[in-house]
Amino acid sequence: MQKDPTGRRPPGAAARARVTLRDVAREAGVSYATASRAIHPGSRKVNEAARDRVLAVALRLNYTPHFPAQAVARGSTATVALAVSDIADPYFSLLAAGARAAADEAGLTLTLAMSGRDPGRELDIVRRLRGQRPRVIVVAGSRVAESPHREALVEELRAFERGGGRVALISQPDLPFPTVSLDNRDAGRQLAVALAERGYRRVAVISGPAGLRTSADRVEGLARGAADAGIALAQRDVVEGEFTREGGHAGALALVERGLGGIDAIVAVTDVMAVGAMSALRDAGVVPGRDVGVAGFDDIPMAVDVTPELTTVAAPLGPMGARAVRLALAGPAAPMTETAVTGVVLRASTPGPGQSGLSDLSGLSGV
Amino acid sequence: MQKDPTGRRPPGAAARARVTLRDVAREAGVSYATASRAIHPGSRKVNEAARDRVLAVALRLNYTPHFPAQAVARGSTATVALAVSDIADPYFSLLAAGARAAADEAGLTLTLAMSGRDPGRELDIVRRLRGQRPRVIVVAGSRVAESPHREALVEELRAFERGGGRVALISQPDLPFPTVSLDNRDAGRQLAVALAERGYRRVAVISGPAGLRTSADRVEGLARGAADAGIALAQRDVVEGEFTREGGHAGALALVERGLGGIDAIVAVTDVMAVGAMSALRDAGVVPGRDVGVAGFDDIPMAVDVTPELTTVAAPLGPMGARAVRLALAGPAAPMTETAVTGVVLRASTPGPGQSGLSDLSGLSGV
DNA sequence: CTGTTAGCGCCTTCAC
């Protein structure tokens, strides 16, 4: 390797080529400070001619401000960081899309971090995010009932706030931060009642891992709704699976292998799981929407692309993502928690009595 | 507002609470530099006792290094930036997941930026990304044939490289940067031949917007394959749609309204579009997989969740994302372009002569 | 091994 003749090795071979504000200033024949002011729309106090010159030079040199340097000088960045477990899951990509829109609107850039469904790693991610000194951190993900990480997460987020950062959660409203949440219990109840009205009498549930609040709440709501409506939802008709398509698949398989018995509807706690369940059912020779009703939660776009189209409880995921960043940005003035409204969307996967599905069902009930 | 009694207003009310490395050093009774060294695993040259003390204090104070400051001091960051058009599109989320894995592996953090399918905005995004001084910028997206932005994009990326950054593209290999690409022409050819072998004689195509290279190449390949195999793919059987589910939907609708005539298979240039097309067909009373074959490209996970399961040309999206960041990281030593291998996956949406898609489904009624 | 001391690129008071 060639040594730098000056003796002092520059940070990188290409370092000389990095164009800095100082270069722009020199080239434009103004001082460093003036160049800085010219570039920031905020400070109007610059001679128009000089400003134009600076801007022209900047453009010609293809200058870009060094964000990290700006961050260090200003003590804050122009980003909002969003932590999700899995960006490939439509649930989270919808949240992300909404969050991005809101960030954009506020002139901020969205940074995404994926934790990969492990609460320990989630903590890690938040730690790392904190290092970036974003203006806002939004954590999306279902809190685990009583995770040992819970306290640590709270402390981490608190520390971030102490440093002047803003926090918002998309989750259950049980952590001391502004939170956008879904009334999962009520959503479950709504769905159970709707199914009862459509004539279903005995529903099985494919739940997520024990302890996952979102899942537990939905199941609880379903049970309550079933009780209210006078239909059956037995504890032993609840099977557990991962919070993924495969979890739904496995859950449905378990149900089928055990024998559906009188079960006329299967509810999975997410659409993603429901889709997996439908696939498993079909493979097992049970036709969703005819032999058995199927429903999910969230109303992801895919719900209308599967056959039959999936009945679900719609959640305004995009708006929720946006809401979270606005909540955080609003600061202490904002309400502590906001609950999004859900609504049952009945589709072909749970046909009513008049439709082909249920009548077939009664015809087949002897099977 | 209360004025700060010192006269000098700190950057933020909470600024005092921001714990810096200096605080840690003081508290641990060592010098600033030593504290820095203690915290970086790289420099082993620190008294163990002192190091432990520093680490303990850091933990107690919940100290996080200030990344922007590190970036400014070191002249480089530990991030790789990925620019995609739409993160909610499975195509891109799969790329992103793969890229994240590779970044992780290299100890880097992935930053995602979405441009939203507008080439002008894509340029904008890259500009902004450049400001973050990531170690790597990966741009994923189909180049438009001869966009006026093309030159600008190249210049932007060049400037980034001049500043010491690394670049990789996931795209057509026609820009002067390391590129991971798909042989879309060949993929199209493969699919056409496979369809011919299954007995299809006349195929229609739902393409993306004119000028989108990915789309154009796939269509061209299909045409060539069809010609080779002696089956029909008439120019007038190619309809254009947006590069989205809705585009596929609209395209299929157009085809149906015009009258399918002798068309026995419909190929959409992406799975996402194919899914939309299937939905439209179904609504129009044409059963995919029975009345007409349907196929797509990419093999997104959803392909096996729709009914009938979708025939497609599989692309290793995740690995491609990973490959791109590795290519960029490898630097000049790396090959300029890498082409991923695709393969046709035949599924129920294009049953062969002996089979029949939907009869499978109705056949189940005897169960 | 450890402390001192320049910077890194930029913003922002403070005088002129």
Next chain:
DNA sequence: GTGAAGGCGCTAACAG
């Protein structure tokens, strides 16, 4: 309006 200069938090020579 404009320039000089201090400081943001941290890293990395350079001496001890």
